Amino acid sequence: MDNLFAYIMHREGVLHDSAAELLAAAHKLAPQAAAVAILAGHGPGLEAACQQAAALFPQVWKIADSGLAQPNAEILRPLLARLVPQGSLLLLAHEHLAMDLAPGLSVKLGAAYLPDAVALEGIEGGWLKAVREEFVGLVSAHVSLDISAGAVISLRPGAFKATEPGQPGQVLDKSAEALAGGSPPARRRYIETVAAEAGEVDITKAEVLVSVGRGIQDEDNLELVFDLAKALGAEVSCSRPIVDAKWLPKPRQVGTSGKTVKPKVYLACGISGSSQHLGGLTGASCVIAINKHPKAPIFQRAEVGVVADIIQFLPVLTKAVQAGK
Amino acid sequence: MEILVCVKQVPDTAENDIELAKGGRDIEREDLVYSVNEWDNYAVEAAIQLRDQVGGRVTVATIGDEEADEVLRRQLAMGADRGLHVCDDSLEGSDGLGLARILEAVVRKEAYDLILTGAQADDNAGQVGGMLAALLDLPFAALVNHLEVKDQGVLRIGREVAGGDQEISEIDLPCVLSIQTGINQPRYVGIRGIRKVASVDIPQLDAASLGLDQATVGEGAARLKRLDYFVPQGGPGARMLSGKPDQLAAQLVEILKAKGGIR
Ligand SMILES: Cc1cc2nc3c(=O)[nH]c(=O)nc-3n(C[C@H](O)[C@H](O)[C@H](O)COP(=O)(O)OP(=O)(O)OC[C@H]3O[C@@H](n4cnc5c(N)ncnc54)[C@H](O)[C@@H]3O)c2cc1C
Ligand SMILES: Nc1ncnc2c1ncn2[C@@H]1O[C@H](COP(=O)(O)O)[C@@H](O)[C@H]1O
Numbered sequence: 001m002d003n004l005f006a007y008i009m010h011r012e013g014v015l016h017d018s019a020a021e022l023l024a025a026a027h028k029l030a031p032q033a034a035a036v037a038i039l040a041g042h043g044p045g046l047e048a049a050c051q052q053a054a055a056l057f058p059q060v061w062k063i064a065d066s067g068l069a070q071p072n073a074e075i076l077r078p079l080l081a082r083l084v085p086q087g088s089l090l091l092l093a094h095e096h097l098a099m100d101l102a103p104g105l106s107v108k109l110g111a112a113y114l115p116d117a118v119a120l121e122g123i124e125g126g127w128l129k130a131v132r133e134e135f136v137g138l139v140s141a142h143v144s145l146d147i148s149a150g151a152v153i154s155l156r157p158g159a160f161k162a163t164e165p166g167q168p169g170q171v172l173d174k175s176a177e178a179l180a181g182g183s184p185p186a187r188r189r190y191i192e193t194v195a196a197e198a199g200e201v202d203i204t205k206a207e208v209l210v211s212v213g214r215g216i217q218d219e220d221n222l223e224l225v226f227d228l229a230k231a232l233g234a235e236v237s238c239s240r241p242i243v244d245a246k247w248l249p250k251p252r253q254v255g256t257s258g259k260t261v262k263p264k265v266y267l268a269c270g271i272s273g274s275s276q277h278l279g280g281l282t283g284a285s286c287v288i289a290i291n292k293h294p295k296a297p298i299f300q301r302a303e304v305g306v307v308a309d310i311i312q313f314l315p316v317l318t319k320a321v322q323a324g325k
Numbered sequence: 326m327e328i329l330v331c332v333k334q335v336p337d338t339a340e341n342d343i344e345l346a347k348g349g350r351d352i353e354r355e356d357l358v359y360s361v362n363e364w365d366n367y368a369v370e371a372a373i374q375l376r377d378q379v380g381g382r383v384t385v386a387t388i389g390d391e392e393a394d395e396v397l398r399r400q401l402a403m404g405a406d407r408g409l410h411v412c413d414d415s416l417e418g419s420d421g422l423g424l425a426r427i428l429e430a431v432v433r434k435e436a437y438d439l440i441l442t443g444a445q446a447d448d449n450a451g452q453v454g455g456m457l458a459a460l461l462d463l464p465f466a467a468l469v470n471h472l473e474v475k476d477q478g479v480l481r482i483g484r485e486v487a488g489g490d491q492e493i494s495e496i497d498l499p500c501v502l503s504i505q506t507g508i509n510q511p512r513y514v515g516i517r518g519i520r521k522v523a524s525v526d527i528p529q530l531d532a533a534s535l536g537l538d539q540a541t542v543g544e545g546a547a548r549l550k551r552l553d554y555f556v557p558q559g560g561p562g563a564r565m566l567s568g569k570p571d572q573l574a575a576q577l578v579e580i581l582k583a584k585g586g587i588r
Contacts, residue, residue, distance in 0.1 A: 070492075072492075072494070073465075073466075073467070074464055074465065074466075077459075095487065096467070096468055096484070096485065096486045096487055097486075099444070099445075099451045099455070099467040099468060099503075100455070100465070100466065100467040100468070100484070101455075102452075102455070103421070103451070103452040103453075103454070103455030103456045103459070104455040104456060104458055104459035104465055105459075106422075106456070107422065107425075107455075107456050107459035107460060108459055112422075112548035112549060113421060113422070113452055113456070113549065114549060115421070115449070115450040115451060115452050116449055116450065116451075129552070132448075132449065133449055133557075134447060134448050134449055134554070135336065135338050135343050135352075135447055136338050136447075136449075138338060138343040139343050139345065139352065139554045139555070139556060139557075140554070140555055140556070140557045141551050141552070141553065141554050141555070142551070142552040142553050142555065143549060143550060143551050143552060144549075144550045144552055145548060145549050145550075146548035146549075149548075187464035187496065187497045187500070188464045188465075188466060188494050188495070188496040188497070188500075189494055189495045189496075190492070190493075190494050191481075191493040191494055191495060192492075192493050193486070193490055193491065193492050193493070194483070194490065194491040194492075194493060195490055196488055196489035196490050196491075207585065207588065208585070208586050208587075208588060214339065232581065232586060232587050232588065233587065233588030234586070234588070240506065240507070241506070243507060244506045244507035245510075246510070250489055253489065256487070257485050257487070257488070257489050258488070258489050259488070259489075260488075264584060264585040264586065265581060265584050265585060265586030267581075267586070272338075275449075285584070286584045286586070288577070288580065288581075288586075289563060293342070294565075295342065295556075299562055299563045299565070300557070300562050300563075301563075302562075302563035303563060303564065304563055304564050304566065304577075304580055305562075305563030305564065305565045305566065306565070306566050306573050306577065307565065308570065308573065312570065313570055313573070313574070316570045316571060316573075316574045317573075317574045317577060317578075319574070320571065320574035320575055320577070320578045321574075321578055321581070321587060324575075324578040324582070324587075325587065
């Protein structure tokens, strides 16, 4: 495997956490190959990020242009399609940028696409064997990807253990090559980024969180959750569907598109444990899950599990906490 | 505005236990309850709201088996104007690119100003929308959680990015957008609404009527193949407590005390 690439995100001069995970995945695919990191952007932030990437990867390809200050997928895709040689393997973290960029990029490269892989098991006869999850993590699947014409592979953040950096590498400026065709017409134009609203409570600082998911079924039942939180001296957080339904405000949402929390105890009530929810739980010490479904994926992440209907069980627990104080 | 929304029929994971069948080659499909992919429901609501505002027509299309027209009827009951059902055994086993090619053929039969998909479906892939845009050479944006008409031929959109931040852009029509949940509150569809559209005619399309090259779709063309399903044996898993509710609660109180969960 000669052509092995990783597209690395960065922000304000800091490399994205997934960089070392992508390197680990590259090693797993081809232990001997020298994986190349590609970074795009503009200004001192890009330079700083390239230096950090060079501490991990043997080679870094830099694409610098003022038009890449906000590297929108529509701008990046044609550049990468030009720069990445036919037949290459290109790794990215399955994040908001990859979801925007990768499927179309695979089409433009004529390469196969493997979305959101959680494990890579090896290449045999031009096919890559890998593991994906389906049905909100209720089952996994072995899949096989035809990589004979190259592949774009997005990897679940956190699924690959970061490896130690190897020999420091060098940064090559590939801007001229990538931008050779001139900037394509901008049919999608970046305007601004609106920061997520701050809430009345900061769940990222809470030591104890009672977190509620779709299992609560009805807005009126939220009272049961707040009662328990009050008894525990805890804050209330939630999964995304509760915010989508406007039952609780966005600053209370835990997950990749919400907050990353680090409480001593996280009590998940009626939450299935999707990858995006668990993505916000990387710093939680003790996860306790209450779910009526014994096979809910949250029980894989939790330390302690209770199979129960939260509508019935939460009031019982609240009473026991009050009595035990 | 002519709007096409791509919708998929998926097992309702809130209602079903997903069990393995045929030694892992499939999941048990006998008693599954199916519904429309959650994300697609938001996409249809977004399309209906846009149509009600600027006029035009909302078409919903699905690729699926004989029963898949059920999801189209549900979307018609919501307020979509017309359904298209791509149904052909030879298309089974298509991978994401195969599905995108089929939808490309659907789009090329008529002129659409806007094409919406869900951000992802039951296979957690989030690939069909982006691939469709690339095949059509149209601009694309994923994870759209805000949508409004800016000027003639231009939309102002918000995309969800890390940590719940929102990236605001303008995008030219025609374009393809993948819709994220929370963009709106999909309207409720009751049994009566569905009954009203029970007899609406939904045209079926197959590979031949779409002019598809069989070598580019279906299982034979798939470059991403599923080998089997399995239940992950990841990690030690939780220590499961047992007992009657008050016994469970008493055990939990002890654990909470020990872990610093009671303040
Ligand atoms: C790009 C992207 C970003 C996302 N970001 C986030 C994010 O930041 N945070 C997030 O949470 N999600 C996020 N999601 C959504 C995620 O994919 C899931 O849809 C979501 O996490 C599911 O929430 P849930 O567990 O509450 O609901 P469900 O998956 O519907 O689970 C409900 C659970 O409740 C149980 N249950 C039902 N009734 C009861 C009862 N009476 N008693 C006890 N248990 C019961 C069920 O067994 C089930 O396990 C994102 C998705 C995408 C595509
Ligand atoms: N069989 C299908 N029929 C119609 N649309 C589909 C189909 N499969 C996927 N899609 C569309 O593509 C989106 C993303 O699905 P996926 O790429 O499978 O995660 C879905 O939300 C649908 O809008």
